[in-house]
Amino acid sequence: MQASLISVFDIFKIGVGPSSSHTVGPMVAARRFRRSLAAAIPSGECHLRVELFGSLAATGRGHRTDDAICAGLLGLDSAESPMEEIWRAAAGIQEQGGFDIEGLRVGFDPGRDILWSKSPPSGMRLAHPNTLCFAADQNGIPRLVVTARSVGGGFVEYDDVEAPSHPPAETVPYPFDSATELVGVCAIHGINPVKVALANESARGFTEEQIRARLTEIWEVMNVSMDEGLSTEGMLPGGLQVERRAPRLYRQSRSDRLPLERHADLRTSAFAMAVAEQNACGGRVVTAPTNGSAGVLPAVLREVCYERDLGITEIQNGLLIAGVMAAIVKCGASISGAEVGCQGEIGVSAAMAAAAATGMLGGHVRQMEDAAEIAIEHHLGLTCDPVRGLVQIPCIERNAMGAIKALNAAAMALASDGTHVVSLDRALRVMKQTGMDLQDKYRETATGGLAVG
Ligand code: SF4
Incomplete structure (x- = not known):
């Protein structure tokens, strides 16, 4: 598709x-x-x-x-x-x-x-x-x-x-099938990816008001999972003796006794791990693009709002940009850890979040594409090796690292004019090929890497 x-x-x-x-x-x-x-x-x-x-x-x-x-x-x-x-x-x-x-x-x-x-x-x-x-x-x-x-x-x-749950529109006003085509569509029509996404969603019969209301519902579920994760202590299920750490990290992010000046990083990490810990407990989360990587995007959106005092409209726009990026990855590569390893989960979530943060902070489409590419490029080759087959180690911390990388990728893209050598489409081709080259033991089978080491 x-x-x-x-x-x-x-x-x-x-x-x-x-x-x-x-x-x-x-x-x-x-x-x-x-x-x-x-x-x-x-x-x-x-x-x-x-x-x-x-x-x-x-x-x-x-x-x-x-x-x-x-x-x-x-x-x-x-x-x-x-x-x-x-x-x-x-x-x-x-x-x-x-x-x-x-x-x-x-x-x-x-x-x-x-x-x-x-x-x-x-x-x-x-x-x-x-x-x-x-x-x-x-x-x-x-x-x-x-x-x-x-x-x-x-x-x-x-x-x-x-069999998608939302019937695909037969035609959309702004068709694209790659990041290059998305950039081209925006350039030709003088619009940004938010407008592209809104127009294409409208072709499914929804008004902009309805689309934005649904995005708000999604954000609320993300927020609830983050808040519950930030306020729930205890052990995660499954017998690995993994303790929930998000509440403690969040408290420490507000402490002036932090040994290094890393308050924002620790706060973002706590946001991401809060969702990942809820997910590990079988809680309700939003795929972004998957459950295992569900903490990255909400953490980045909340952190960007926290820093810049942005509101729900910017959050909705960030979700639209992230959704468009995920669709490009799904068609150009994969969002399945069992198919391409964790580069397809945490790597993709970081790319989605990087592009979303860039757009929310005023970046143009080439900078969004640049941010997504930086984020994906530096997750290439990442294996999926969950210990005991549980979505805990390395998954929970990996959400924190994905969120930090996403913010850094956005900052780097915003500091440039969006010109870069490796395109997002090329990075996706490499990701897919690298995933195919990975042995099965590194693709969500819990038979290699950390799962056995
Ligand atoms: S290690 Fe595997 S299960 Fe864990 S987040 Fe990555 S892809 Fe998902």
């Missing part, structure tokens, strides 16, 4: 932690499968099995993929359903030995019927490392089989057809 056809509201999904590809995406796929199953077998009884492959099988337990699938099978929604219901779904299905969809009884034992298949059967080639297969049968006779790919950021694909 062309980048300009991706809605910013598909980039920014309100979901539950800890992972957009391993939690939000499988939940979306399971919810859709529930609807398909009800249509295929309206009544009677059937039996369901769900098979997880590749990275989903390798790190799905740490990422709560099984819980998310059960929640989706019950028709729960990651953005709107109460969190207690989402995280109780698996236990409820287990107790009942299955679930009902109106007149249909679905036999399903999560402990037995979710299969964790790290290697696909011989002859089966995975189109994406995050592949899952739903198979319903009646008396051993297959009735409905659906294979889905959770391709990062909560996006789910089926047989080369993407």
Whole structure:
């Protein structure tokens, strides 16, 4: 799909932690499968099995993929359903030995019927490392089989057809499919990426007022996750003995006893880690572009507002710029840690945030593109190696580092006229190739790097 056809509201999904590809995406796929199953077998009884492959099988337990699938099978929604219901779904299905969809009884034992298949059967080639297969049968006779790919950021694909939650506009007033084309569109029409994004979103039938209201809702979810993370102490779940640090770092950022004059850096780090710690606890966050990297953009937006006393309009504009950048990366490279490593998550979130901060601080489109390129260039090669498959180490601190790099990239771009040697599009091509060159053990399988070292 062309980048300009991706809605910013598909980039920014309100979901539950800890992972957009391993939690939000499988939940979306399971919810859709529930609807398909009800249509295929309206009544009677059937039996369901769900098979997880590749990275989903390798790190799905740490990422709560099984819980998310059960929640989706019950028709729960990651953005709107109460969190207690989402995280109780698996236990409820287990107790009942299955679930009902109106007149249909679905036999399903999560402990037995979710299969964790790290290697696909011989002859089966995975189109994406995050592949899952739903198979319903009646008396051993297959009735409905659906294979889905959770391709990062909560996006789910089926047989080369993407199924976005917001129907793509067939045409948009300002089409682009790369950063170079975006810069060209802005130059030709004398507009900036905010105007481009607003006009293209309007082609989906929304007024500017509606678009801005929805962006405000997204910002509020980001803010709530940040505030809750800044005020919640204790241990993170999963047994790694990782303590929540955001509240302490935030307090220390306001202390005049800080050994170095790094108050702003520590404050930004605390903002980013607050969201990442909420995500690690299965809290509600916004994909930006993923859950694992959800802390970078909110932290940078809040820090920029903090420093410059900017308001909600600038935040909305920052979200639009960041959304456009993420769409370009999604089409030109990848936003999936299982596909290209952490460069596709923290690297991309830093690029989004760098471009957004540059735009919010008055930079023009070439400076935004420069800022995004600087941020991505200095995350190239970053591997994904979460310890014990949990989105905690190195993920939480990595959000802080991504946010600091994003602010530095924005400052460097704003200090220049936007002229630079390596284009963002070239950096994205390199990112994609580097990701393909990474061994599987460095792509969200928890079998290399920090995960085993
Ligand atoms: S290491 Fe990066 S890509 Fe991997 S799970 Fe953590 S945040 Fe996501």
